[in-house]
Amino acid sequence: MIIGVPKERKKQERRVAITPAGVTALVSHGHRVLIERGAGLGSAIMDEQYRAAGAEIIGEPEFIWQEAEMILKVKEPLEEEYHLLREGQIIFTYLHLAANRELTERMLEAKCIGIGYETIQLDDGSLPLLAPMSEVAGRLSIQVGARCLEVTQGGRGILLSGVSGVPPAKVVIIGAGIVGANACHVAVGIGAQVSILDVNPTRLGYVRDIMHGHVTTVMSNRANIEEEVLKADLVIGAVLIPGARAPKLITEDMVEKMKPGAAIVDVAVDQGGICETTRPTTHDDPTYIVHDVVHYCVTNMPGAVPRTSTYALTNSTLSYALEIADRGLEGALARNRALLRGLNVFRGKVTHSGVAEAFSLPLEEMHL
Numbered sequence: 400m401i402i403g404v405p406k407e408r409k410k411q412e413r414r415v416a417i418t419p420a421g422v423t424a425l426v427s428h429g430h431r432v433l434i435e436r437g438a439g440l441g442s443a444i445m446d447e448q449y450r451a452a453g454a455e456i457i458g459e460p461e462f463i464w465q466e467a468e469m470i471l472k473v474k475e476p477l478e479e480e481y482h483l484l485r486e487g488q489i490i491f492t493y494l495h496l497a498a499n500r501e502l503t504e505r506m507l508e509a510k511c512i513g514i515g516y517e518t519i520q521l522d523d524g525s526l527p528l529l530a531p532m533s534e535v536a537g538r539l540s541i542q543v544g545a546r547c548l549e550v551t552q553g554g555r556g557i558l559l560s561g562v563s564g565v566p567p568a569k570v571v572i573i574g575a576g577i578v579g580a581n582a583c584h585v586a587v588g589i590g591a592q593v594s595i596l597d598v599n600p601t602r603l604g605y606v607r608d609i610m611h612g613h614v615t616t617v618m619s620n621r622a623n624i625e626e627e628v629l630k631a632d633l634v635i636g637a638v639l640i641p642g643a644r645a646p647k648l649i650t651e652d653m654v655e656k657m658k659p660g661a662a663i664v665d666v667a668v669d670q671g672g673i674c675e676t677t678r679p680t681t682h683d684d685p686t687y688i689v690h691d692v693v694h695y696c697v698t699n700m701p702g703a704v705p706r707t708s709t710y711a712l713t714n715s716t717l718s719y720a721l722e723i724a725d726r727g728l729e730g731a732l733a734r735n736r737a738l739l740r741g742l743n744v745f746r747g748k749v750t751h752s753g754v755a756e757a758f759s760l761p762l763e764e765m766h767l
Contacts, residue, residue, distance in 0.1 A: 400724040401431045403467025405460045406438040409474045409698075411682030413441025413705035414712065416471040416492070419452040421717045426453035430724045433463045442709040464488075471720060473712065474699055475502055484509035487746065489728055491720060493517055493532075496743050497644050497757035498671040503744070510747040512728065516716060517669075518642040518751055519741035526641060527737070528719070530577050531711035535701040537581025537637065540664045541570070541589065543685070543700070544633045547662035547693040552686060554693050555660030557632050560590035567591045571627045573619065573648060573673060574637030575602040578666050580609070582635045587613050594627050619648075628653050636665035636673040642743070642753030649674040651690075659691040668696040732765065739765060 402425060404417050415438050417425075422432050432454040436446060446456045457463050464470065464483035472492035476484060484490070484506060494515035496503045506513050516528035526533075541559070548554035548568065561567035570586045572579045575597035586593045587610050596619040597603050603616035617623050628634055628649060634657075638645055645667040654663070654676050665672040668679055676689045679698045686695050701708035719738055723731045732739045743751040748763035755762040 400469060400727075401433065401467050402720070402724060403463035403470050404432065404434045404438055404454075405463050405470065405472065405480075406435040407441075407473055408477045408479060409702070412474055412699050412702045414473040414699075414702055414709045415439045415442050415444060415705075416473050416713070416716070417720075418444065418710060418713045419448045419454075421713050421720075422449055422452035422454045424717060424721060425724060428721065428725055431455070433457050433467060435460050435463055439709075442705045444709070469720070469723060471716075473702075473709075475499065476506075481505045481509075484511045486510040488512065489514065489723065491516070491716075491723070493669070494743055495669045496751070496754045497642055498669065500758055503749075503754060503758060503760075506744050507747050507749070511744070512742070512746065513744040514723075514738070514741045515642070515743045515751075516712075516741070518743060518753070519719065519737050520641055521737050526639075528712075528715050528741075529639075531715050532701045532708065533577035533639075534581050535704060535708050535711060536666050537578040537635075538585050539700055539703060540578070540582045540635045540637070540666050541585040541591075541633075543695050543697075543703075544570070544635065544662055544664045545589075547664065547686060547695050548633060548660070550660075552693055553660065553688050553691075554662055555632060555658065557660075559586070559633070568632040569594070569630055570633045570635065571631040572596070572635040572637055573624065574635075574639065574667075575599065575606050575616075576637060576639060578639070579635070579637035580606050582637060582666075583610060583614055591633075594631075596623060596627060621648075624648055625653050629656055629658075632658065632661050634661070634663045636663065636667045636677075638667050638673050639670065640753070642751050643670070644753075644757050645670040645673050647673060647675050649676075651675040654692050655690040657690070657692050660693070662693040662695065664695045666700065668698050672696060
């Protein structure tokens with residue numbers, strides 16, 4: 400199979416979809432790998448390293464899209480890439496289609512095949528390709544949240560850890576999945592006062608155990624969310640429903656009642672965000688203020704630490720890409736149920752329930 404890796408076009412996105420070790424693995428299985436010149440520079444991977452691993456370095460991204468049977472990316476195709484989508488081509492990347500009607504419609508029109516990293520799901524319900532970036536985003540959320548609380552960013556001027564004689568900041572984390580648990584880990588480590596909410600008492604018990612009780616666990620419902628949010632200095636939005644839009648758990652009215660200079664880091668922004676005042680931002684201009692509350696809603700948070708993120712991501716994605724290349728798409732989907740669950744669109748049809756529900760489109764069941 401011919402696999403293409405174009406350079407990421409999203410603003411300040413410095414991750415890349417493959418490492419030299421991944422190229423070596425694909426080439427050793429008899430596949431051809433085309434990589435756009437400079438695609439790995441943001442992650443400190445040189446073209447020479449890719450070439451030594453067996454990749455072909457291509458100067459024109461259009462050639463890669465035309466030749467490749469499968470495109471490996473980190474983020475979804477942007478508007479400037481829509482015209483490059485073509486029938487039967489596999490797009491393997493983070494898609495987040497349920498929050499992006501335009502991209503969904505363009506992929507359906509092009510009759511390409513979209514497999515979303517974020518919707519590949521194991522039998523136990525876990526999301527193996529979302530997990531590494533969720534881990535990065537969760538830990539990073541506290542780092543950027545601390546910055547948002549500085550007065551230079553419009554924040555309250557509070558140090559998360561506090562100091563002798565001065566209490567620490569209150570951090571409220573909504574969602575106790577991988578993002579939430581990792582945010583909790585860092586926030587507790589810094590010394591903040593931390594509350595975490597979830598609808599699953601088992602998850603709350605797990606987080607409490609791994610934090611050795613140094614966290615307040617709260618069942619998630621509207622009343623508890625409002626109570627915690629209004630007391631918070633920093634709120635982390637960490638809720639995910641695989642393949643579907645994030646629920647709006649924080650209303651604009653709640654935001655208006657928050658402490659002046661408090662901050663919200665909505666990690667769920669890729670899926671629409673959990674806050675009614677959330678709108679996507681970029682690393683170039685990451686924050687904005689609504690009702691005196693600082694909002695950080697960058698849609699590719701792990702792109703801020705691309706070296707760590709690239710290796711964490713490709714450690715997980717390579718085996719799936721290799722299986723598709725070795726067995727062909729239909730063979731891989733028939734053998735791997737997790738991969739089948741990751742199929743979002745297939746030759747003009749919506750094949751993921753979350754995407755179909757988001758846009759009231761018919762759902763096509765895949766029979767392999």
